Amino acid sequence: xxxxxxxxxxxxxxxxxxxxxxxxxxxxxxxxxxxxxxxxxxxxxxxxxxxxxxxxxxxxxxxxxxxxxxxxxxxxxxxxxxxxxxxxxxxxxxxxxxxxxxxxxxxxxxxxxxxxxxxxxxxxxxxxxxxxxxxxxxxxxxxxxxxxxxxxxxxxxxxxxxxxxxxxxxxxxxxxxxxxxxxxxxxxxxxxxxxxxxxxxxxxxxxxxxxxxxxxxxxxxxxxxxxxxxxxxxxxxxxxxxxxxxxxxxxxxxxxxxxxxxxxxxxxxxxxxxxxxxxxxxxxxxxxxxxxxxxxx
Numbered sequence: 001x002x003x004x005x006x007x008x009x010x011x012x013x014x015x016x017x018x019x020x021x022x023x024x025x026x027x028x029x030x031x032x033x034x035x036x037x038x039x040x041x042x043x044x045x046x047x048x049x050x051x052x053x054x055x056x057x058x059x060x061x062x063x064x065x066x067x068x069x070x071x072x073x074x075x076x077x078x079x080x081x082x083x084x085x086x087x088x089x090x091x092x093x094x095x096x097x098x099x100x101x102x103x104x105x106x107x108x109x110x111x112x113x114x115x116x117x118x119x120x121x122x123x124x125x126x127x128x129x130x131x132x133x134x135x136x137x138x139x140x141x142x143x144x145x146x147x148x149x150x151x152x153x154x155x156x157x158x159x160x161x162x163x164x165x166x167x168x169x170x171x172x173x174x175x176x177x178x179x180x181x182x183x184x185x186x187x188x189x190x191x192x193x194x195x196x197x198x199x200x201x202x203x204x205x206x207x208x209x210x211x212x213x214x215x216x217x218x219x220x221x222x223x224x225x226x227x228x229x230x231x232x233x234x235x236x237x238x239x240x241x242x243x244x245x246x247x248x249x250x251x252x253x254x255x256x257x258x259x260x261x262x263x264x265x266x267x268x269x270x271x272x273x274x275x276x277x278x279x280x281x282x283x284x285x286x287x288x289x290x291x292x293x294x295x296x297x
Contacts, residue, residue: 009205009212010039011060011195012049015149015239017169018084018193019062021253023233024219034211042237046121047147053078059201060212064122065191065259069267072291077199079293082213083192083257091251092184093193094126095171099159100178106131106163108140115141116152116164122191125270127165129188138274153241169248173241189266194259202293220253227252264288 009031013019022040025031031038041058043049046067053061053071061078068080087093098104106113117127131137144161146152149170156164157177166174175181195213202209223230227250234240240248 008037008039009060009201009208010058011041011062012052012058013040013042013062014046014049015042015044015237016062016167016193017234017239017251019237019239020223020230020233020250021084021216021219022062023237024223024230025215027230027233028219028222030215030218031212034215036208036211036215038212045147046118053196056198056200059205060195060197060209062193063196064193065263066122066125066267067120068194068196068291069264069271070120071196078196078291079199079202080194080196080259080291081202081209081293082195082216083254083259084194085251085253086192086257087185087190088251089186091249092168092171092186093190094123094165094167095175095184096127096130096163096165096182097156097171097174098163098180098182099156099161100180101159102162103180105182106134106136106141108136113141113162114144114160116144116146116155116161118147118149118152119143119145121147122193123165123167125267126185126188126190128270128274130165130183133183133187169240172248176247189262191263191267192257192259197293199293217255220255223250224252224255259292261288264291 011022013022026038026040043052049061049063050067052058053076062084065080068078071078085093117123128138131140141163146155149167152164153166153170153174155161156174156179163182197209231250234248235245
């Protein structure tokens with residue numbers, strides 16, 4: 001094993017299943033085997049993470065590619081380097097749910113019905129496309145901005161929200177508690193969650209970043225070969241609702257997957273369709289050149 005270098009990667013993560021490869025890389029000492037010291041900090045909310053990114057408090061951030069694009073439009077230097085997980089038929093990432101006892105789909109001109117989302121995040125993107133599939137618009141319901149995932153879940157189960165868009169595994173936990181599934185992301189295209197670095201970090205710590213990502217790829221291989229071996233990390237870090245621990249199926253994590261042209265273009269199509277930043281959008285090709293970064297290039 002090589003000695004620990006002076007490089008240190010500080011990563012800000014969100015409390016979701018998607019960070020499991022990083023937790024495994026840490027617990028199995030894969031980072032130190034590569035000669036790097038790594039600090040992982042779980043931040044309870046995308047808004048706090050985005051604030052930290054704006055102040056460059058960390059080197060690396062777990063965020064959906066939607067957040068990277070929105071940060072780019074605000075002048076950020078963040079670059080997406082690695083996909084953490086992709087939605088699939090076997091493992092969805094988001095669902096639109098109705099509160100327990102509400103057995104009707106949302107419909108046009110349903111303003112009295114309250115839909116909980118998190119604005120300026122992938123949750124808003126996903127909800128916009130859910131509405132399209134259902135033949136609705138965001139204006140057909142009263143949108144309530146609730147960034148905190150656990151708060152959104154609890155308000156739905158208490159009946160204080162009529163509908164909510166929730167990520168997995170919180171969504172499955174809500175269904176187990178009586179919420180009604182309206183639609184999941186198997187019917188739409190979902191931009192992936194990624195690891196994003198500041199450009200200055202990629203320049204000054206290039207070797208450490210390469211080793212950091214290699215350790216995460218090794219961790220993903222370990223998880224895919226023995227998924228139940230690392231289930232305890234999900235509960236240790238409170239990434240699973242207590243009532244969903246036994247039934248949760250650990251997904252297969254991608255290895256060496258990077259964001260691509262289609263991932264970026266679907267976000268720009270959403271921005272144009274939702275009339276956000278419509279007058280100031282650069283071309284998606286320019287964004288691709290700026291946002292995506294290959295550590296092997």
